[in-house]
Amino acid sequence: MKRLVAAAATLLLTLPGGLSATDLEPWRNAENAIVIDAYEMNAIDWPLMLADKRIAGFISKASDGLPESFDCKGEHDGDTVAHCKTMWRKYAVSRELYETRRLLAKAQGLLWGAYHLARPGNPVDQANHFLDYAKPQPGEMMALDIEGIDPEQYMSLADAQVFAGHIRARTGRYPVLYTNHSTAKYIAANRSKYRILSRLPLWYARYKPGIRAVFPLGNWDNYALWQFSAAANCNKRRCPYRVKGTLNDIDVNVAPMSRSALAKIWAFGDLLPEKPLGGADEVPVDEIVTASVNRGAAADEPKSMPVKVTAETIAGVAAVASSSLDGGGTSAMMASSANEPSPVDGAVTPAAAHPGRNPALPLNYRDY
Known part of the structure; x- marks a missing residue:
């Protein structure tokens, strides 16, 4: 045995x-x-x-x-x-x-x-x-x-x-x-x-x-x-x-x-x-892309043009964001292109199995 x-x-x-x-x-x-x-x-x-x-x-x-609005005034988008x-x-x-x-x-x-x-x-x-x-x-x-x-x-x-x-x-x-x-x-x-x-x-x-x-x-x-x-x-x-x-x-x-x-x-x-990207994709690690997104802006509103900043300015991002939020303005954020690519290589996007995330189950949970 x-x-x-x-x-x-x-x-x-x-x-x-x-x-x-x-x-x-x-x-x-x-x-x-x-x-x-x-x-x-x-x-x-x-x-x-x-x-x-x-x-x-x-x-x-x-x-x-x-966040939802609970002021219970107006039309509530059709809700009572x-x-x-x-x-x-x-x-x-x-x-x-x-x-x-x-x-x-x-x-x-x-x-x-x-x-x-x-x-x-x-x-x-x-x-x-x-x-x-x-x-x-x-x-x-x-x-x-x-x-x-x-x-x-x-x-x-x-x-x-x-x-x-x-x-x-x-x-x-x-x-x-x-x-x-x-x-x-x-x-x-x-x-x-x-x-x-x-x-x-x-x-x-x-x-x-x-x-x-x-x-x-x-x-x-x-x-x-x-x-x-x-x-x-x-x-x-x-x-x-x-x-x-x-x-x-x-x-x-x-x-x-x-x-x-x-x-x-x-x-x-x-x-x-x-890990190294290699070739034309190689970009210095100390450079990031930032974009400003208006608080409360609609999802389809255009974002501002990306601006490259160096590592020396990254430390100021938190302060800028904090002061902007207090003033109801914009906040410096890390982002990539706003244009979302379409799926490639037959990639699938099954619904989540978690009831709290989406009640529908994946079509084939084994490949989820």
């Missing part, structure tokens, strides 16, 4: 194609930390969930798209005053739930994070909405959730760079990027254009048992977190990882490291090293 076990272990470590044991179901390794992420409709029995000592962190949905008040109550309850979960999680020693569900619309207003809602503390993770590359359905990748730059200007840290395999692959293939997005730590969503031949992916040599279990591949009969006190729709993530190691880097905030 011992010989069979040893042989199986050897086979697993020497699988063809360079596949190693860490590429295959890393959540089965008891040393790897588990992280839960949830939105407001996920039911959680906290005492039961906390009984799982592998759970090291909890990431909560915070803001969603642009009663509907306006109902939406305000929903917002107030979800906001209080967010704060309650944060208190519970941190009191129990869990790492805390928050994500913004990115939608079409002014990225500066969305970034401010996220910061006002989540109120992230220095040791907490911030994440930007990009579901696909169709700018009609999701925040465009160009605007996502503006969002990330504005978060950096206001907090001194960049967010983590949550996205699926198709979108990550597209960003990596176009990293000369998306020089901010392609260097954000990757919170990777893919519902397969392994990630053979996925990494390195552009600037990403590995994932920061891998969302491996969700409503798309967890049911009453089978589930990659069951979390006590939750239903099958809870999202579960694994870190490629232990709980203690994850705690040391949890706040993230820095860009990953940029």
Whole structure:
């Protein structure tokens, strides 16, 4: 029997194609930390969930798209005053739930994070909405959730760079990027254009048992977190990882490291090293592109012309952004071209499996 076990272990470590044991179901390794992420409709029995000592962190949905108006005056875009008040109550309850979960999680020693569900619309207003809602503390993770590359359905990748730059200007840290395999692959293939997005730590969503031949992916040599279990591949009969006190729709993530190691880097905030682009795409790393986006501007309003600045001026971006926000003006943001490319190489943009992000399931979650 011992010989069979040893042989199986050897086979697993020497699988063809360079596949190693860490590429295959890393959540089965008891040393790897588990992280839960949830939105407001996920039911959680906290005492039961906390009984799982592998759970090291909890990431909560915070803001969603642009901030809504709850003044209950005027036409409300066709809504009635009663509907306006109902939406305000929903917002107030979800906001209080967010704060309650944060208190519970941190009191129990869990790492805390928050994500913004990115939608079409002014990225500066969305970034401010996220910061006002989540109120992230220095040791907490911030994440930007990009579901696909169709700018009609999701925040465009160009605007996502503006969002990330504005978060950096206001907090001194960049967010983590949550996205699926198709979108990550597209960003990596176009990293000369998306020089901010392609260097954000990757919170990777893919519902397969392994990630053979996925990494390195552009600037990403590995994932920061891998969302491996969700409503798309967890049911009453089978589930990659069951979390006590939750239903099958809870999202579960694994870190490629232990709980203690994850705690040391949890706040993230820095860009990953940029691999050489080569050829005509090579641009000095100390040069960035900035653009001004009016607060409250419509999504289709033109942005100002990009202006290159050197590393010496980057330090002043946060001060400019802060003073501009206070005065209701413009804010200096990192961005790339405002024109969003069309999908290439047959890239798909499946709907998210997370009910809090999109109720529709991917057509084929295995390739999500």
